[in-house]
Amino acid sequence: MSFDEIKALLLNKFGADVIVGEETGGLQSALLIAPEHIANVCLVLRDDPGTYFDFLSNLSGVDYGAEDGRFGVVYHLASIPYNAQLVLKVSVVNERSLDNLPTFPSIAAVYKSADWHEREVYDMLGIFFTNHPDMRRILLPDDWEGFPLRKDYVEAEEYKGIKIK
Structure with missing residues (x-):
């Protein structure tokens, strides 16, 4: 199926609000999906x-x-x-507060490999996935503060008495 046929399939299945844009200028075209639809879109594309x-x-x-x-x-x-x-791409606007993390639906029920991928994204960027079977840190200790791959992350001077820098 071509990119346009896939786009038509999703529009027919979910309606006009499922696709919020597309990127066709790069090496690989991308569909920009409304975040609330991502799990169902993946399920349809899989099945x-x-x-x-x-x-x-x-x-x-x-x-x-x-x-x-x-x-x-x-x-x-x-x-x-x-x-x-x-x-496929999804995005949300977020005020970057550690008390209000950006949130997307998990696709771990559709693709089992998403389980660890989503945990890593949570651990490094603080992006939370609803309905994830085990949403917790995977690379850093549970008590680590902040999310190291955020562009505004300030590296800690020490962790549990051990100098980091």
Whole structure:
């Protein structure tokens, strides 16, 4: 299925509000999906016999910077039988408070490999995934303060009495 056919499939299935934009100028085109639809979109793309995106090859978080005030997640899907790839992106505006994390629906129920990918995005960027089966830090200690890959992260001087810098 072509990029335009996939777009038409999603519009037909979910309506006009599912796709909020598209990026076609880069090396790989991407559909910008309304965040509340991402889990259902992935499920349809996985289960539809015309697309069969059976493999989540990568999931990564994005901090667009304090001036933009946005956080996002990029999903790289692959269809092994059809030798096809698709990029989906979601984003939300967030005031960057550690008390109000940017939040997206988890796709771990659709792709099991999303479990650890989402935990890493949470651990490094503070992006929270609702309905995740085990949303906790995966790389850093549970009591670590902050999220190191945020553009406004201030590195701690020490951790438990041990100098970091």
